[in-house]
Amino acid sequence: MILTRSPLRISLGGGGTDLPSYYSQFGGFLLAAAIDKYVYVTVSRPFAEGIVLKYSTIEKVFKVEEIQHPILRESIKSLRLKTPQIEVSTIADIPSGTGLGSSGSFTTALLKALYTHRKMTIHADELAKLACEIEIDILQEPIGKQDQYIASFGGISSFDFHKDGQVSVNPLKLSPDTMFDLEDNLLLFYTGTTRSASNILRDQDEKSKSGNVDMIDNLHKIKELGISSRDALLDGDTKTFGSLMHEHWLTKMQRGSGISDNHINDLYELGRANGALGGKVVGAGGGGFLMFYASDRDRLRTKMKEKNLSELRFSFDFEGTKVVLS
Numbered sequence: 323m324i325l326t327r328s329p330l331r332i333s334l335g336g337g338g339t340d341l342p343s344y345y346s347q348f349g350g351f352l353l354a355a356a357i358d359k360y361v362y363v364t365v366s367r368p369f370a371e372g373i374v375l376k377y378s379t380i381e382k383v384f385k386v387e388e389i390q391h392p393i394l395r396e397s398i399k400s401l402r403l404k405t406p407q408i409e410v411s412t413i414a415d416i417p418s419g420t421g422l423g424s425s426g427s428f429t430t431a432l433l434k435a436l437y438t439h440r441k442m443t444i445h446a447d448e449l450a451k452l453a454c455e456i457e458i459d460i461l462q463e464p465i466g467k468q469d470q471y472i473a474s475f476g477g478i479s480s481f482d483f484h485k486d487g488q489v490s491v492n493p494l495k496l497s498p499d500t501m502f503d504l505e506d507n508l509l510l511f512y513t514g515t516t517r518s519a520s521n522i523l524r525d526q527d528e529k530s531k532s533g534n535v536d537m538i539d540n541l542h543k544i545k546e547l548g549i550s551s552r553d554a555l556l557d558g559d560t561k562t563f564g565s566l567m568h569e570h571w572l573t574k575m576q577r578g579s580g581i582s583d584n585h586i587n588d589l590y591e592l593g594r595a596n597g598a599l600g601g602k603v604v605g606a607g608g609g610g611f612l613m614f615y616a617s618d619r620d621r622l623r624t625k626m627k628e629k630n631l632s633e634l635r636f637s638f639d640f641e642g643t644k645v646v647l648s
């Protein structure tokens with residue numbers, strides 16, 4: 323049996339500029355960090371013939387084309403197995419639809435497990451490229467590339483998305499003090515709602531493709547804020563980073579009504595009034611986890627607890643997608 327794990331992530335700046343509809347015209351920039359919450363995948367060879375898949379439901383089929391789960395189908399198909407006889411199971415620390423990039427983490431963990439099961443190696447860059455190809459090119463999901471890349475590589479990195487589709491991965495050389503500061507003062511709270519990132523991103527994707535001036539200008543601004551956020555962290559200026567998060571969130575909300583709602587807005591303003599310098603909904607928006615950079619984390623935690631919001635405590639992951647057992 324092969325067991326792999328792939329980290330979930332938090333986006334720290336530049337979100338949305340990793341979609342092909344934007345970066346193919348202007349180039350994208352994004353800042354993200356992998357965290358120690360994971361998607362796990364096991365792959366084994368069962369005694370009986372056929373393909374057995376266990377996720378939120380159970381599938382048993384005899385041909386790859388019969389698989390209902392699109393990512394599982396296309397990932398297994400990519401190996402071109404002549405006689406598929408395989409069992410795949412998956413489990414995650416955090417449910418999907420919460421903005422932590424679970425789809426990209428699942429795809430990278432799955433591909434790593436499948437390749438390892440077939441005694442083949444795959445580098446982090448190749449893994450991220452293949453995961454993007456499956457989700458974006460084959461399945462035509464209107465999503466970006468950050469999830470697959472940060473899950474594959476781990477750590478805290480900035481990414482340059484080039485017009486030709488290439489991605490440059492740049493691990494941030496942060497001081498230990500800055501790293502500990504971020505782990506101490508970046509706080510995640512579950513809003514109690516989930517959402518489909520594809521539905522939210524589809525509107526952005528269509529507007530970018532059509533050359534909508536407001537959307538393009540918004541993404542230009544988001545990219546500038548992402549670069550400024552990286553520079554602040556490299557300088558060890560976490561207070562400026564926290565303030566830039568606030569500006570980032572205000573700019574992001576201008577993209578469309580689905581990114582936030584009255585409930586999220588009220589929670590965000592409550593956080594800002596009680597110890598948060600800035601914050602955002604992690605991922606595309608619409609629900610999931612609300613992240614703050616806190617100047618007074620005890621006060622912020624107390625106020626969020628009063629609103630019955632559960633906190634997700636985390637550390638950073640620097641291993642990326644890996645084989646845990648083989």
